[in-house]
Amino acid sequence: MRAIVVGAGVGGLAAALSLRRAGHDVTLVEQTPHFTETGAGIQLAPNATRVLRRLGLLKAVDAHAARPAELSFRTWSDGAEICRYALGRAVEEEFGAPYLQVHRADLQQALAAAVPSGSVRLNTVVAGVDQDEESAYVTTASGERLAADLVVTADGIRSAARRQLFGADEAVFSKTAAYRALVPAHEVADLDLPDTGVWLGPDRHFVHYWVRRRELLNVVAVFGTETAQESWTAQAEPGEQLRAFDGWDPRVLGVLQRTGQVFRWGIHTRAPLARWNVGRVTLLGDSAHAMAPFQAQGAAQAIVDAAVLGDCLTGATSADVGGALDRYVRRRLAGATNMQARSAQAGEEFHLPDGPEAEARNARMAAHAAGHRFLPQAAAWAVDALDERATG
Template identity: 75%
Template structure:
């Protein structure tokens, strides 16, 4: 069976490898002239790293990652600890796979290295998807029409394929924006920072953790905003991020003051869909369920999509594709949509104003942590997206 995957981000690469593993011929189509991945740190919970192991990539990714022993939640003004949860060896023993902190480019490179060069078409912009009985097609900007038994659209949050399949549907601004930066470890060595921490404050929160074997501190500073464009390359104005967190704990301010190149971009989502597939074409990853990153599950959910897609198509013949895609969507849609909603709720909770609501939240979080070793979203970490053989 022949498949075309549109988009060479994390979801598209994982889908390509999962379809290869299922025994199918795959062409990966990417509009850029070479493989690149922008961005900074991402968190990979055990539900994602378990699937990376299935693809044979966990060791390569883990070698470039950091393994935190725990995560702490802290108060914005003085850094006092609200609660902490266990990660590290205990989480790996419990869920059968590690919790990793990784630079996005390192994950992308590991996925890219596993895809055969002969299966990749770079510098190929897709301008349309259509299908007929027995085949699906993508049309390129040069007028070429590529045919296959299956088309997987992993073309990101601004997915054109989503519009071609389901009609006009714009990305939705979450009314939050993020400042991102990477700082060499030596520049913050004197600050005694927790290894993975989330600082909560009125209308904003601050996250930091180590990536690339502890060589870099990844910083994400999120603020409520009336408008912000969605861009991985837009620079913040000098000192803008420091002013946005005026009055916060001195360690937070020191990190923001020492950050060199700071990017600022709006956080956008997509409205949930009732289905992701039509006939021989389907969405995957952010094109299907883009979410705010407040439960650190965006990349993980794309990897899980890819795993289930491949599993649904094991042994499939061309005639089986529409039914197999139905199975893929039935197994993934509710879980991904639930994670979308949970991530949005987490953002609302993180940004409560000082006073009774924030105090109640802190008490609730502390009580949960006293009774549970692992984060609330860890209930999803132990479920196998693909049943063991």
């Protein structure tokens, strides 16, 4: 069959590759004149890296990644450890695929390099999507009408296709924002940081982990706020991040003092949908289920979407498209919606005020870690892993 994928972010690229692997002819449509990916660090749990291996890309991504040994949760004021979870070799042995931390640009470059250049239409703005009983169509801003057997819209959190299919529902501001930065490893070598750290405090939390073969420290400092722009490129005012985290552990402040360019990103999500598809058109990734990043699963869920989509369309003909897309949504909607809810809940729990609530949270986290080697969200890695048709 012929498929059109709208959007060349991580989800769109993975979808194009999965559909090609399923035997279909794919055209990838992207509005920018060349492949670009803003942002910095991204975490890829085994549910995502298993798909990358299936696509033949795991080695290429791993070559530029960091493999964390463990993750430590800490208190904001003195850095006392709340609990610790295994990552690294233990995760790979348990789930059959590694846990990687990568620069988003490195991941996208590996995905984009695997898509034949003749299948890509860059600098092409999509003005609309429509369909009839036999075909789906993408109309470009220049008036061209592209026909296919199905259309996959991976056009991100601001998805125009979602609005066209299901009506207006705007992105939802989470009342949190994040300072994001990359710091060269040598500049923080003296700070005695945990391998991967999440520091919890009132109305704040601070995350750091390595990317690009441990050459760079990815920094995400999240704070509550009533307003913030949903932008990967908006820059913070000089020293703003230090004022926001005044009084935190000296190691946290040491990292924030050594950041160069700092971006200020308002964290938005999308409300869950009851379905993602209409006829021959379906949503994928953030357009379907944009979530807060507090479970480190946003990109991973999009990559798993792509694998399941390809699986459901393997062997399908044009007459089968509607049913195949129904199966894709049935297999993915509940899990992605659950991860949206878990991510939002984690943000609330991370930001509890000092006192009985935070103490109870810390006790729960310590008790869980005492009985389990892996993070609570590892259940999602295992569920995805069990579906060998989708990810094996």
